[in-house]
Amino acid sequence: MTGHMRLGFHAPETEEELVHLVAEALDTRTPLEVMGRGTKREVGRPVGSGAVVSTENMIGVSLYEPTELVLVAKAGTPVAQIEALLAESDQELPFEPVDLGPVLGYGPGEATIGGVIGTNISGSRRILKGAARDHVLGIKAINGRGELIKSGGRVMKNVTGYDLGRTLAGSWGTLAIMTEISLKVLPAQREVRTVIFFGLTDQTAIEALCIAMGTPYEVSGTLHMHAALAEHFSDEEIAGAEASVTALRVENFPSSARYRANSLKQALLAYGPALELDTERSKAFWNEVRTLKMFQGKPNPLWRVSTTPSCAAKLVGNLSRKFEIRAAYDWSGGLVWIETPPLTDGGSVDIRRTLAEFGGHATLIRADDATRAGIDVFQPLEPPLAALSAKLKHAFDPLGIFNPGRMYQE
Amino acid sequence: MSTLTLPDPDRAILARRNDIVKQLKRLVPEAILIADLEGRRTFETDALTAYRCVPLAVVLPGTTEEVSAILRFCHDNHVKVVPRGAGTSLCGGALPLEDAIVLCLSRMSKVLEVDTKNRVARVEAGLTNIAITEAAAAQGFFYAPDPSSQIACTIGGNIATNAGGAHCLKYGVTVNNLLGVRMVMMDGEIIDIGGSYLDAPGYDFLPLITGSEGQLGVVTEATVRLLKEPEGARPMLLGFESTESAASCVAAIIAGGIVPVAIEFMDRPAIHVCEHFVSAGYPLDVEALLIVEVEGSQDEIEYLLEKVEDIARDFFPSVVRRSQSPEEAALIWQGRKAAFGAIGQLSDYFCMDGVIPLSKLPKALDEIGWICRKYRFDVANIFHAGDGNLHPLILYNANDSVQLERVELCGEEILKLCIELGGCLTGEHGVGIEKRELMYEQYTDEDIDQQVRIKEALDPSWLLNPGKVFPIEGRGARKLRGIELHELEAEIREGHEAL
Numbered sequence: 001m002t003g004h005m006r007l008g009f010h011a012p013e014t015e016e017e018l019v020h021l022v023a024e025a026l027d028t029r030t031p032l033e034v035m036g037r038g039t040k041r042e043v044g045r046p047v048g049s050g051a052v053v054s055t056e057n058m059i060g061v062s063l064y065e066p067t068e069l070v071l072v073a074k075a076g077t078p079v080a081q082i083e084a085l086l087a088e089s090d091q092e093l094p095f096e097p098v099d100l101g102p103v104l105g106y107g108p109g110e111a112t113i114g115g116v117i118g119t120n121i122s123g124s125r126r127i128l129k130g131a132a133r134d135h136v137l138g139i140k141a142i143n144g145r146g147e148l149i150k151s152g153g154r155v156m157k158n159v160t161g162y163d164l165g166r167t168l169a170g171s172w173g174t175l176a177i178m179t180e181i182s183l184k185v186l187p188a189q190r191e192v193r194t195v196i197f198f199g200l201t202d203q204t205a206i207e208a209l210c211i212a213m214g215t216p217y218e219v220s221g222t223l224h225m226h227a228a229l230a231e232h233f234s235d236e237e238i239a240g241a242e243a244s245v246t247a248l249r250v251e252n253f254p255s256s257a258r259y260r261a262n263s264l265k266q267a268l269l270a271y272g273p274a275l276e277l278d279t280e281r282s283k284a285f286w287n288e289v290r291t292l293k294m295f296q297g298k299p300n301p302l303w304r305v306s307t308t309p310s311c312a313a314k315l316v317g318n319l320s321r322k323f324e325i326r327a328a329y330d331w332s333g334g335l336v337w338i339e340t341p342p343l344t345d346g347g348s349v350d351i352r353r354t355l356a357e358f359g360g361h362a363t364l365i366r367a368d369d370a371t372r373a374g375i376d377v378f379q380p381l382e383p384p385l386a387a388l389s390a391k392l393k394h395a396f397d398p399l400g401i402f403n404p405g406r407m408y409q410e
Numbered sequence: 411m412s413t414l415t416l417p418d419p420d421r422a423i424l425a426r427r428n429d430i431v432k433q434l435k436r437l438v439p440e441a442i443l444i445a446d447l448e449g450r451r452t453f454e455t456d457a458l459t460a461y462r463c464v465p466l467a468v469v470l471p472g473t474t475e476e477v478s479a480i481l482r483f484c485h486d487n488h489v490k491v492v493p494r495g496a497g498t499s500l501c502g503g504a505l506p507l508e509d510a511i512v513l514c515l516s517r518m519s520k521v522l523e524v525d526t527k528n529r530v531a532r533v534e535a536g537l538t539n540i541a542i543t544e545a546a547a548a549q550g551f552f553y554a555p556d557p558s559s560q561i562a563c564t565i566g567g568n569i570a571t572n573a574g575g576a577h578c579l580k581y582g583v584t585v586n587n588l589l590g591v592r593m594v595m596m597d598g599e600i601i602d603i604g605g606s607y608l609d610a611p612g613y614d615f616l617p618l619i620t621g622s623e624g625q626l627g628v629v630t631e632a633t634v635r636l637l638k639e640p641e642g643a644r645p646m647l648l649g650f651e652s653t654e655s656a657a658s659c660v661a662a663i664i665a666g667g668i669v670p671v672a673i674e675f676m677d678r679p680a681i682h683v684c685e686h687f688v689s690a691g692y693p694l695d696v697e698a699l700l701i702v703e704v705e706g707s708q709d710e711i712e713y714l715l716e717k718v719e720d721i722a723r724d725f726f727p728s729v730v731r732r733s734q735s736p737e738e739a740a741l742i743w744q745g746r747k748a749a750f751g752a753i754g755q756l757s758d759y760f761c762m763d764g765v766i767p768l769s770k771l772p773k774a775l776d777e778i779g780w781i782c783r784k785y786r787f788d789v790a791n792i793f794h795a796g797d798g799n800l801h802p803l804i805l806y807n808a809n810d811s812v813q814l815e816r817v818e819l820c821g822e823e824i825l826k827l828c829i830e831l832g833g834c835l836t837g838e839h840g841v842g843i844e845k846r847e848l849m850y851e852q853y854t855d856e857d858i859d860q861q862v863r864i865k866e867a868l869d870p871s872w873l874l875n876p877g878k879v880f881p882i883e884g885r886g887a888r889k890l891r892g893i894e895l896h897e898l899e900a901e902i903r904e905g906h907e908a909l
Binding site: 065068069090126130133147154155158161165167169170171175187188214216252253256306307308310331334359360379382384389391392394395396 | 527528572574578583600602603605612621640661662668669707710794796798832839852857
């Protein structure tokens with residue numbers, strides 16, 4: 001280290017202060033741990049920096065035009081605050097971000113919008129409406145040279161230069177520190193219906209979910225989970241079913257949502273009689289899905305696996321022969337949450353080896369420090385892609401001061 | 411050539427032309443190589459026909475491996491490469507350079523896989539946009555982005571420009587519908603990104619590649635999302651006495667909680683031209699026409715059209731007409747999709763692509779009219795109103811060099827207006843050569859440097875589609891100010907070693 005920077009926690013209130021802070025870190029070669037309010041701080045390999053920089057004091061919605069479907073917020077603005085504001089105009093964040101706080105030992109609703117976009121964490125509606133990154137219209141950020149940069153803007157379509165905003169989404173604070181984000185928002189759906197089947201095997205359930213996604217009824221939630229996970233939900237019929245639960249959500253104006261739910265039941269007659277939840281019960285259920293209610297309150301390793309939907313059940317089946325797992329499928333099988341026993345590697349070797357047969361990738365979302373320090377938390381990349389990633393990192397953060405080692409060893 | 415400057419050609423490369431052609435022929439004997447002047451001239455321009463330049467040679471590879479071999483050769487020999495799909499770029503994105511080979515992907519047009527169970531298709535980059543939907547249609551699926559040129563344009567080109575289309579208000583643009591690519595880097599390395607799942611591991615390169623105008627790598631294969639066709643779709647026509655009323659109506663529809671699958675806007679000149687060309691049944695006695703399309707079951711469609719009509723009533727439309735049959739619906743869209751072609755029959759045109767916040771629509775249309783009058787050009791406006799993506803078509807004579815220069819200035823003023831109103835230079839056509847010098851209107855030095863740094867990280871010698879996207883003058887100016895990037899990087903690297 002060539003100089004001194006005050007270690008500890010920094011939470012600047014303005015972009016100018018943040019620019020100065022990064023400049024100081026550059027001068028003194030001090031690595032920075034980058035975060036919002038830190039609810040996802042324990043995801044990734046431990047950064048182990050003495051200096052933490054948070055955007056939690058950069059709060060506020062600087063622009064919200066309901067008639068243009070656009071909202072601009074500072075990175076530290078809590079998602080809960082943004083959603084409350086949107087609700088006043090009957091609008092919402094279409095990608096329904098998963099709230100990882102409760103499974104990682106934090107309260108619900110604490111995440112910042114910067115953290116959500118920085119980790120590109122999308123919820124069940126991703127399958128219909130797109131991922132968090134799809135809704136990014138523009139950003140402002142401080143790069144690893146201490147420069148304030150912007151990309152995109154506040155309009156719906158923009159191909160002026162490279163799309164740095166969506167590129168920063170999902171970079172886990174390793175490329176730049178986002179300070180402001182423009183987002184596309186959408187009208188909220190008034191009526192929500194959930195069609196539920198009980199007792200389907202994983203393979204049969206995924207088949208049903210894929211059939212549902214191949215209908216024109218705009219299914220916006222496709223979840224399947226084992227009986228032991230369903231127990232955790234508040235809805236008595238779901239919790240008490242003592243059987244696996246396969247849930248499909250449709251939304252729209254009232255007569256349409258009812259029509260869609262009925263049509264879905266017709267299309268899936270072969271999968272047995274279905275329970276239908278009304279709007280209130282549906283919202284309560286999917287809100288619990290959003291906080292991963294079924295995985296809360298335990299310290300076991302929790303993996304997020306992305307794969308081809310039709311492979312998901314087989315993947316989980318093969319893994320089950322290695323050790324006891326609890327799995328919940330979202331995105332009609334394209335996203336699988338897998339909880340493993342407390343193995344020293346979190347199950348990393350077996351999960352990745354099994355996954356290699358099917359294609360896709362796995363990220364360890366919950367584990368203790370020792371486990372995270374000892375394995376690749378993020379999916380190791382093929383060498384050409386790893387080399388490309390290193391080049392991208394260097395282009396944004398040439399000295400490697402942002403979250404060093406969090407995604408990949410440097 | 412008008413006010414546009416292209417980078418000075420590398421004389422040494424021009425002198426080696428025969429040798430380069432000979433070596434390429436030996437390297438990829440199965441690829442089609444065009445070296446004669448007449449053949450090369452076919453590729454001298456794209457859909458921005460005001461600019462032309464005959465390339466060094468044209469290669470049409472048939473496989474990713476051939477693309478890799480060609481790029482590695484060009485990399486090692488310092489030959490520039492201009493990737494090209496169908497050449498439908500409206501911003502000169504595929505304009506050749508004298509010392510560059512054109513790498514045309516149009517022969518790579520196979521559908522590799524249609525997987526309706528997982529709702530994805532894997533196709534080669536030279537496949538046309540419409541052919542993806544055609545391949546999936548038998549099973550009731552479609553590929554959503556639908557640029558007006560979809561019969562001709564390729565998916566590779568769509569990725570390069572992040573193409574949109576009339577229906578992207580609901581379904582999003584290319585970047586929202588792309589799941590994976592196979593891509594060849596300038597040094598010949600083949601990289602696979604993403605696949606038939608909804609997110610790729612690690613950094614998200616897909617949005618970086620999408621819209622990068624062929625400057626970061628050459629995409630040879632794409633995995634795209636397929637969607638189930640809706641039960642039905644029906645457009646309605648709303649005619650207004652003023653463009654202001656039409657614009658306000660668009661905002662009110664969206665504020666009313668309805669996001670139709672498309673809201674298209676045409677002004678009087680555009681309506682008249684299209685109607686004469688296609689006889690789509692457009693009303694001729696209105697100042698502005700909206701085509702609003704909704705989707706769903708019969709009941710859903712009726713409900714939504716009723717609601718749109720209710721909302722529209724506040725703005726006193728002089729024409730309200732729901733299409734009564736699939737034939738009528740098809741005709742309505744045919745008129746819209748033929749618009750550019752129809753206007754092209756009348757006159758050369760300069761097609762703008764600026765985007766503005768929706769609330770500024772009336773002001774923007776007013777000012778655009780005023781600017782065009784100032785430059786003594788007629789203008790027709792036809793665009794995707796739901797997302798504020800304007801397409802003023804400025805009518806001019808391309809063979810008159812004075813007019814060409816004047817139309818460039820006129821277009822520039824319109825784009826500056828879009829930025830002033832809080833919008834951007836280009837919504838779906840790309841920057842290309844056309845809007846290159848205007849980048850500083852939207853971005854600062856630092857903004858552009860960050861993009862340039864990514865370009866230099868992936869293509870350090872600027873061999874892939876150079877002379878596009880970034881302001882040439884700006885780069886020169888930066889050199890003059892003594893902040894040449896390479897020097898800065900070296901300085902930083904030293905610092906890194908000291909760490």
